[in-house]
Amino acid sequence: MIQHARVICTSFLVAALGLSAAAIAQKPFADVGKQPPITILIGSTPWYPAFEKVVGIYEQQTGNKIKLDVVPFGGILEKARNAVRSGQSPYDLMTLDTQWTIEFYDGGFLSPLKEIDAAFELPKEVLSYGDSGYWNAQKRWRTADGGKLMAYTVLGNVQLLYYRGDVLKQAGIAPPKTWDDVLAACAKLNEPPKMYGFVARGEKGNGIRYDWQSVMLAERASVAKDPAAGDYTVTINSPQAKAALDLYIDLLKRCGPPNYGSLGQGDVIQLLATGKAAMGDVVTAAFASFEDPNKSAVVGKLDTVALPRGRSGANGAVIGNWNAGIPKNASDPQKKAALSFLRWFVTYDAQHAFAENGGIPNRSDVFTSDLAKQPRFRWMPAYLETQKFAQQELGYAEGAQVEQVLGLRLNQALIGEMSSAKALNTAAREIEDIFRKSGRKTGTLPPLPE
Amino acid sequence: MNTSATALSLPRSATTTPATAVGGGWIGTTLLALAVAAVLGPFAWILTASFKYQIAIYSGEWPFTPTLSNYAEVLFGRRSDFVGNVVNSLIVASASTALVLVVGTLAAYSLQRFRWPVWVSAGFLGWTLVFHMIPVMTLIGPWYVAFRELGLYDTRIALILTHVTINLPMTVWLMRAFFRELPPEIEEAALVDGCRPLEAFRRVTLPLVIPGLIASGILAFIFSWNEFPVALSLTSRDLATVPVAIARFAQQYEIQHSQMAAASIVSTIPAVILMALGQRFIVRGLTLGAVK
Amino acid sequence: MRENSSLTLVLNRTFRHWSLLPAVALFVALTIYPVANLFRMSVSTIEFAQAGEAWTFTPLRNLALLRADEVVPAAVRNTLIFVVAAVAIEMVLGLALAIIVAGAARGKGLIRTVMILPILVPPVAIGSIWKLLYNYDFGIFNQTLAALHLPPVNWLGSTSLALWSVVIVDVWHWVPFVFLILFAAVEALPVDVLEAARVDGATRWQLLRRVMLPLLRPAIVVALLFRTILAFKVFDEVFLLTSGGPGTSTELVTLHLYKVFFDQNQLGYGSLLSLALIAAIVAFLLVGRQAVRLARP
């Protein structure tokens, strides 16, 4: 009876708030009990609206309050650092880019989830995202092997190969399976300035580092030999890495616009959205905006496949996810409340709702649900396919510094300030230096002939 | 907005203005027109962008079908706190401007008029400059810690105080330059005529540096209005200011240019109005104070 | 009578003291600790472990990092080019506009409002919007060039041009700052002096060179001083426009500092870098002042 009344009551509230009719009929996704209000630090991202809606459903269903402190993307890290470095944290849950989480794991700023509640387990359907939520404090490396669960993925992004279904079809080209296919296709499609064959990020910094590493993985190259085993011998100046870099430079120069050396994510999306690019290497999260007629001239025309294989025959993709963790300096009841939300959030129902509202779910079963059949979720198969080989990169404490090195040297090779061999040799030397300073077992390959 | 309202300027017919003596002529007019066009060009672009859909901005479409949806989203969107952000900014910027004008002008006057030992004046001025040179990012951590300890985190007071501090160097230096050009005899005359020192300062000195006060005031207001890193770190969502809100449109994977443009336009209007009111307030307050 | 008068003397003296007191109090309260902290950090290595900070005193290590940092020379070179070019252009344009606008018969207030619009736009918006204006395929500049049947320009993607594109944005953004200060100074000029000079038969150019510029000098110095410091500290726009690329062509000291201090979380070396930046600004200002002194007959 009471249960009934609550459902009705909730229904009215939900209806009053204008939420989708689908939500009204749903029963609570999971029972987490009464919890004190919590505050979540979250960035302003394209998937934020979906998250906000799901939080709204959580509040409806549980009556627990959540305050969302939405901060600009450029301010999240700053806010998170401030929060954990002094006094009591104003946040009880913080969503952080995977690259940033390392610093928080390593500094011991997050409470391992099992220390808050020993019984907490992630459902097995939840994708692992390269163990990015685990931290092995001895190895200073993200791995479930001997690592503690510190955080888990709120949103998992991977790069996908977007292509214009209509354009490729007309040209009689099948969706590329290898990077050589991409080169071949763009040789046919490239018709600047009307149409560029393929676009990806060449911008200095995170942009080129991230996009290039997919190709690097596809050529079976690596930055460090075997971090899992503690072997940090730098392998970035291997012949395979050089092949990957040469291929990437080739792709961007031959298929992209003349400003390939400064293309960022926004530029790549802009070129695809305006119909100026036939193919592009873009994050999954951008898909929704290509389907929004206010933002895209190619609604319904872009399809996705997993990023292509390299000449080595391997696939490569880098995971770029957002992890949520609980600050060590939050109060115990708040921590429990935050964990309760997490527990609720990873249920199938919550993830289903998250996907429906435009988020990327983190459970494999949602990808095989009814949603996958809908055209607007046509990216799901490619995404799930990518999960089989996608990897976390730079998942060690020195990651941020290594990214700086790669971000500059790769860009310099791209714009011709250095040869690719010299760029990689330089990067190898610098990265080795970083590893040595932090006391890793390291070394480097013999330099590539320049 | 009009300084010719200051008692300093004269009926145009009576004398030459400083610049008719030098400027003027068709060269000046042409240069001015060019400058206004150069300033307004990008601004007009922002204005039109605010009426465009993102895709129209992306593709540089012209002509375009205008839409008010960006404004609707910014002002009334369910997830938008923009009106609140503008109010926060107005409060913080006007309070910090008023404070910095009082504190900074007094300090500038004190340093310029009274004979301080060199270590005091040079020390103070040098410190303000060096402080001004420090990249703000390195200061934020300690400020965050201090204000949190004081229980002032996420209050406007913390933000106002830091903005006053950040703007103080420029205000002091700028006002000092204006005081320097004032002959001391005028104040001495006021003292002999029967003013207390503070009275002479308010009734005679200040009205004579109105142009300087207005310039300092506008600059302090704008710097406070646009200050991002401190506002971001010392406040949370409820007290966020305009630049923090606008930065939210610069997302990880895309910049929401259309809404950013609308927000920029929306935030400019109250700022301009408030600056105009502030100027009028300064002019009126000081000239009336001198006469009454 | 006697007591009364000595009291007023005290009041007079207190006016002198308390007029400076609020400013000093504010600075003591809000700057001493952060600045001391900056110095302390610059000689330390700060590591985070067990949810706490571990400070070790390593001044030589930080210095060694500075010496070995390969990005620093390029950043210093770009910063100097940027500061000199941007500030010089802004000063000249700002002064010219201040004089012209002050001479306008009417609508001065309106023109001033228009002129300050660029500094009213948050830097984050300026960076994003100019990036679109510069866009190779859709930007207004290249569209205009195309309409004139000229080839497109790779504004931000060319290593030789990117820094100058950044300078243009900075000029657009900051001329209003110089204009505003100098406009106020021109408005406060004593008219009788100018009139006297005119009567004495000075040409416009002479009037400008020999009468107005010397009178405007204090304001020019302040505008130049603060514009220079702000130019050294430029960050947001460049960060959004180019992030220092392509290559190191627009790498500036502050961008590098951001990467070190913020992205890499190297607080010790980052602090040393910011102290080095301050030292560079001070040196630049002193050299500049000396140069001006020597140049003056």
Next chain:
Amino acid sequence: MAAVNIRNVGKQFDSVVVMRNIDLDVADGEFIVLVGASGCGKSTLLRMIAGLEPITSGEIAIGGRRVNELEPRERDVAMVFQTYALYPHLDVRENMSFSLRLRKRAPAEIDRLVEATATTLDLQPLLARLPRALSGGQRQRVAMGRAIVRHPQLFLFDEPLSNLDAKLRVAMRTEIRALHQRLHATSIYVTHDQVEAMTMADRMVVMNAGRIEQIGRPLDVYDHPATLYVAQFIGSPAINVWTGVVEASSEGASLRTDHGLRLALPASDVTAGTRLAAAFRPEHVVLDGVGPLEARVSVVEPLGPETYVYLDVGGTRVCARVDRTQTLAPGDPVRCDVAASAIHVFDASNGARLSTTS
């Protein structure tokens, strides 16, 4: 109106003593002129009286009241500045009524006083103007008006005429003097112009290097300069000065000048062998063709009523005032003489007056 008594006043900037032991009594209604070269301390003394400059030692009293510790506004003095220091943002009426309004006088009374003063000074048509719309002379007048309107105990003038052109300066000189005769207000007037001092002062105070050299009525000072400095400072063209050593002879003491000339000295107790400076004014040089000194005319300056002739006397230049009827041309040889009684004798080492006669 009030008397001013300055007792043993000294002034120190940091550790530098710029003025010491100044004593001066100004009688009620008197017009005193402080005169001296720039930097002699006259303006500083005036500003100390006004209260704009702290007094390091001694005492200043106005109207019998010690004012050392009083603020300027409490001393009931009015001051006219060299730059006029008009309030640029106030019109003439507001400038004039400023002090009255500060003293919260009734508006009707203020109006009456301003009108009256404006009428006196011919400022009526200018009342609504801002200072920058006024000519230099008009500004000067407004500055005067601003001082007069208050009826203060004491007027202080700090070189009020030096920014005016020569013609206006002479006119204003007379006007200020006339004004004083009407108001009988105690006035202290600072100038570096000895003509102004001579023409305006009841008594003048000649200052030099932070000291008072002489106080006296203009003609007394002119006729009996207390020091060589005063003798040289007062009088135009300047007094002629010869230095030399005293020689005694049967006819009395005479001076063997550094140029080898001989000049009879007035009878006084000068001892042979001392170094002296002998000074005599141009009007005491007699060109009679029979004098003992041989000279040659080098420059002739006819001024109208009189003519100044510059002579080359044994290698030194001497100025003589002669009647306009005397026609002389450069190059003419003449003989001249100086009446011994008209010669002022000063100690060459410290400039102190030695002669007591004439």
